[in-house]
Amino acid sequence: xxxxxxxxxxxxxxxxxxxAARLLKNGMSCFVxxxxxxxxxxxxxxxxxxxxxxxxxxxxxxxxxxxxxLSIGDGELAETADTIVATPEIFRYWLQGGHIDxxxxxxAQIDRFGNLNTTVIGPYDxxxxxxxxxxxxxxxxxxARQVFVMLRQSARAFVPKLDFITSxxxxxxxxxxxxxxxxxxxxxxxxxxxxxxxxxxPSHEFVVTSIHPGVTRERIVAATGxxxxxxxxxxxxxxxxxxxxxxxxxxxxxxxxxxGEG
Amino acid sequence: xxxxxxxxxxxSGYVTDGATVAMEGFTHLxxxxxxxxxxxxxxxxxxxxxxxxxVIYDQLIGAGCARRLIFSWGGNPGVGSLHRxxxxxxxxxxxxxxxxxxxxxxxxxxxxxxxxxxPFAVLRGYAGxxxxxxxxxxxxxxxxxxxxxxxxxxxxxxxxxIIHAQKADRKGNVLLWxxxxxQKEAALAARHTIVTVEEIVDDLGAWPNAALLPAWIVSAxxxxxxxxHPSYAQGYYERDNRFYQAWDAIAxxxxxxxxxxxxxxxxxxxxxxxxxxxxxxxxxxxxxGTAAP
Numbered sequence: 001x002x003x004x005x006x007x008x009x010x011x012x013x014x015x016x017x018x019x020a021a022r023l024l025k026n027g028m029s030c031f032v033x034x035x036x037x038x039x040x041x042x043x044x045x046x047x048x049x050x051x052x053x054x055x056x057x058x059x060x061x062x063x064x065x066x067x068x069x070l071s072i073g074d075g076e077l078a079e080t081a082d083t084i085v086a087t088p089e090i091f092r093y094w095l096q097g098g099h100i101d102x103x104x105x106x107x108a109q110i111d112r113f114g115n116l117n118t119t120v121i122g123p124y125d126x127x128x129x130x131x132x133x134x135x136x137x138x139x140x141x142x143x144a145r146q147v148f149v150m151l152r153q154s155a156r157a158f159v160p161k162l163d164f165i166t167s168x169x170x171x172x173x174x175x176x177x178x179x180x181x182x183x184x185x186x187x188x189x190x191x192x193x194x195x196x197x198x199x200x201x202p203s204h205e206f207v208v209t210s211i212h213p214g215v216t217r218e219r220i221v222a223a224t225g226x227x228x229x230x231x232x233x234x235x236x237x238x239x240x241x242x243x244x245x246x247x248x249x250x251x252x253x254x255x256x257x258x259x260g261e262g
Numbered sequence: 263x264x265x266x267x268x269x270x271x272x273x274s275g276y277v278t279d280g281a282t283v284a285m286e287g288f289t290h291l292x293x294x295x296x297x298x299x300x301x302x303x304x305x306x307x308x309x310x311x312x313x314x315x316x317v318i319y320d321q322l323i324g325a326g327c328a329r330r331l332i333f334s335w336g337g338n339p340g341v342g343s344l345h346r347x348x349x350x351x352x353x354x355x356x357x358x359x360x361x362x363x364x365x366x367x368x369x370x371x372x373x374x375x376x377x378x379x380x381p382f383a384v385l386r387g388y389a390g391x392x393x394x395x396x397x398x399x400x401x402x403x404x405x406x407x408x409x410x411x412x413x414x415x416x417x418x419x420x421x422x423x424i425i426h427a428q429k430a431d432r433k434g435n436v437l438l439w440x441x442x443x444x445q446k447e448a449a450l451a452a453r454h455t456i457v458t459v460e461e462i463v464d465d466l467g468a469w470p471n472a473a474l475l476p477a478w479i480v481s482a483x484x485x486x487x488x489x490x491h492p493s494y495a496q497g498y499y500e501r502d503n504r505f506y507q508a509w510d511a512i513a514x515x516x517x518x519x520x521x522x523x524x525x526x527x528x529x530x531x532x533x534x535x536x537x538x539x540x541x542x543x544x545x546x547x548x549x550x551g552t553a554a555p
Contacts, residue, residue: 058290058441059288059442071289073289074503075494075501078440084440084442086446088444088447091385096386119363128352132343134391135335139367139368139387143386166391166393168390171390180389181411259507
């Protein structure tokens, strides 16, 4: 966890979550990964996007959890959903069927073209670290109309070359993704605790388009494993509003209390 | 036709060494009691199939029951790693574990093909991913109508599928509700299906199209109240998130894991005794203010 910046009364993690939440528009259908994406999506639903449709890969469609789920299939998601469908249906009819506006993913490693690794660090057959694996991500990355990726920025996570491509962004850049025949447009934003990155056409290399308050360019460069570039205009991200912060903290407190933390 | 029997009888009758076994339930209704019984009967060389191996397969892998794992997401949901799974993959302990790894969409589709008795399923998936390079059961084919390239995944057809459900009636018809995962597909894909249930009732009181497995496709019904703990059974009990969190520390260390397994699973006669011993452990942990399950 990041510690509060003494000059402001919010953390870098909170800035990241709030920035990600703002990208979700009211009425969108959003396929949500557990953890940070779920936190941001629920914050959006409790602030500016009350009709955001949250879809979890365990089957709940239109989930409206009062407390943050610990797992992707907590009872809270099932009890508050508009409907629950079986797992083959969620992937085959709803995602592959073209009904998902936004896929919202995390990752252990990401490269400059937005490809994601959640499988292994090191060689596949002799991994240094065995990560959980693909889950729903490869097809979310392929079939959601657009994809947001959310992860903390560090040189270990933002690497020049992935050890394993689990889920595809723009592959080697240029028209490489287009040639795969995927139905979704691919990742349109990476939201980190330092900044926002967006793909720059025609290469689709991710460049910094917004810098969070108090973050220097040097810090972003140091936290990126490739020579990162900045867009011609990379304004300062709007700081969190009081309402955003209050709602986020209440949401986290309810989750922590429910799951036996602090 | 569904035969009512004890869990011990069902596992000894249907789960043999070297069998391919699917224990399904997506976060919800995970058949933990059946997993403990497989460990207790010291089954070996199993091919285990599950979309999310979860703590249930962490236990089976750590206990040395598995030779091969077919899966699509292998973490402790909301907590982190499955340390026994990682130890088997990274260090071959207690024995090497062969992985056959899918995405959720891919493995769910493989179950659908199994239920349909087709050799494979087609999906728009895996494009650009490295997964097909390491899993020969993922190939690419051309659509005969549009010439589009699509993924094909080999069907999974378990020897035995084990699921947990809320209720069965006295004939053995099964009712489950809430998050359904791939239980129905896994049951229809298998040669035999064992169902553990919270309770057996006179009348299911189900809507005509409620999620139900008719008695004649079920091999064995076992009444095992609480048998999905620490996952949950909607309408009966909630997910024990504290157990999942506490599992991280137990499973991280080989000796701690083995001691837990010995005390709770290997030294207990059945699930009722397991529950009593677990209750004692949890009471002590509660009194000490620690998080051990």
